[in-house]
Amino acid sequence: MRKIRVGFIGAGGIAQAHLRALQNQESIEVVAVADISRERAEQTAQRWGIPHVYEDYHEMLAKEDIEAVNVCTFNQAHRQPTVDALYAGKHVLVEKPMAATLEDATAMTRAAFETGKILMVAMKNLFAPHIVAAKSIVDTGKLGDIYYAETVASRRKGNPGRTFIKKETAGIGATADIGVYCLFDALYLMGWPKPISVSGIANNYLSKLSEPLLYTPWARWNPEDVTVEDFGVAWVRFENGAVLVFKTCWMMHMDTLGPTFFLGTKAGLKLEPLTVFHQEAGVLVNSVIEGIPTPQGDELFRLENLAFAEAIREGKPSPLPPEKMILTNVIIQGLIDSAAVGGREVAVNVPTF
Numbered sequence: 341m342r343k344i345r346v347g348f349i350g351a352g353g354i355a356q357a358h359l360r361a362l363q364n365q366e367s368i369e370v371v372a373v374a375d376i377s378r379e380r381a382e383q384t385a386q387r388w389g390i391p392h393v394y395e396d397y398h399e400m401l402a403k404e405d406i407e408a409v410n411v412c413t414f415n416q417a418h419r420q421p422t423v424d425a426l427y428a429g430k431h432v433l434v435e436k437p438m439a440a441t442l443e444d445a446t447a448m449t450r451a452a453f454e455t456g457k458i459l460m461v462a463m464k465n466l467f468a469p470h471i472v473a474a475k476s477i478v479d480t481g482k483l484g485d486i487y488y489a490e491t492v493a494s495r496r497k498g499n500p501g502r503t504f505i506k507k508e509t510a511g512i513g514a515t516a517d518i519g520v521y522c523l524f525d526a527l528y529l530m531g532w533p534k535p536i537s538v539s540g541i542a543n544n545y546l547s548k549l550s551e552p553l554l555y556t557p558w559a560r561w562n563p564e565d566v567t568v569e570d571f572g573v574a575w576v577r578f579e580n581g582a583v584l585v586f587k588t589c590w591m592m593h594m595d596t597l598g599p600t601f602f603l604g605t606k607a608g609l610k611l612e613p614l615t616v617f618h619q620e621a622g623v624l625v626n627s628v629i630e631g632i633p634t635p636q637g638d639e640l641f642r643l644e645n646l647a648f649a650e651a652i653r654e655g656k657p658s659p660l661p662p663e664k665m666i667l668t669n670v671i672i673q674g675l676i677d678s679a680a681v682g683g684r685e686v687a688v689n690v691p692t693f
């Protein structure tokens with residue numbers, strides 16, 4: 341099997357997960373790593389046995405033997421390395437969220453169309469067994485037309501701190517950081533309907549309060565550093581008449597914001613535990629799907645990298661095309677824009693390419 345030679349841009353936390361997952365893979369060889377922190381790039385290269393280190397990713401992109409790039413920078417630095425890599429003739433796997441803004445996501449998608457190179461967003465849920473199973477059920481047509489859904493990603497006290505809470509590095513907070521997962525789930529299972537309007541609210545009341553927990557797996561942060569939202573809710577209307585309620589937060593005084601579920605004209609679907617609700621032979625039936633495995637370790641990182649490499653090797657389209665994934669940015673941008681005008685409904689436009 342031909343090995344795809346990959347360079348990494350960004351050697352922070354998530355790059356380590358990708359690199360761990362790529363150890364001893366037959367189809368991918370990591371040959372270079374670039375980070376504005378030379379020290380971090382060097383430590384990463386040493387840890388994973390990567391031969392070449394760069395401080396300036398442009399030098400790495402000039403190397404002809406690198407076929408693809410894995411962009412693992414913070415959100416505000418997704419656009420430029422991605423666009424530069426595509427124009428340098430490299431295929432790109434970029435971490436989620438696709439970009440900090442819709443404008444950035446549009447520039448990235450345009451670059452993919454203009455260069456004909458593969459651009460894939462590293463969205464683990466595309467490979468998560470419960471989503472794969474849910475998609476397989478939806479694709480049978482069992483649900484009929486999905487006319488309403490609620491999608492949720494929340495933590496009770498899970499502000500990630502670090503580069504995630506500052507506008508200059510993250511650009512956007514919980515709505516994109518964890519919200520993008522449940523937004524992907526909903527759009528993917530609903531068949532990527534076209535959003536036409538969004539009304540939403542966003543705030544960061546709880547991250548602005550300093551109430552440390554005695555025990556927490558999450559980073560501690562300085563409330564003064566928080567310049568992004570930690571909570572966001574939106575009501576999204578689609579061209580096909582369907583409605584999605586999107587709820588996400590890093591912080592809340594509640595145990596749950598509710599389940600992710602889909603209402604169809606023939607059946608309903610709840611994601612956890614994966615259950616189909618329908619009527620059969622004159623009675624109401626709840627079918628719980630059994631035997632869905634829990635992915636172990638870095639398995640989902642491995643699967644997304646392998647799918648990316650296979651698409652390159654076999655000349656297939658992106659496993660998660662940017663013109664679809666950009667809908668997550670359209671909705672998140674709509675939420676932020678609506679929140680800025682007091683939650684009033686705003687029309688959203690899906691860019692065309």
Ligand SMILES: NC(=O)c1ccc[n+]([C@@H]2O[C@H](COP(=O)([O-])OP(=O)(O)OC[C@H]3O[C@@H](n4cnc5c(N)ncnc54)[C@H](O)[C@@H]3O)[C@@H](O)[C@H]2O)c1
Binds near residue numbers: 352
């Ligand atoms: N898929 C997942 O499960 C998952 C989990 C956490 C984070 N992420 C995503 O991964 C991305 C990175 O997160 P992280 O936790 O690794 O952040 P991080 O802050 O630990 O690392 C980012 C790295 O990018 C480097 N960098 C920034 N701009 C650069 C540039 N122009 N050129 C080269 N290097 C540059 C920084 O120096 C830093 O080392 C974010 O977009 C985040 O949303 C994904």
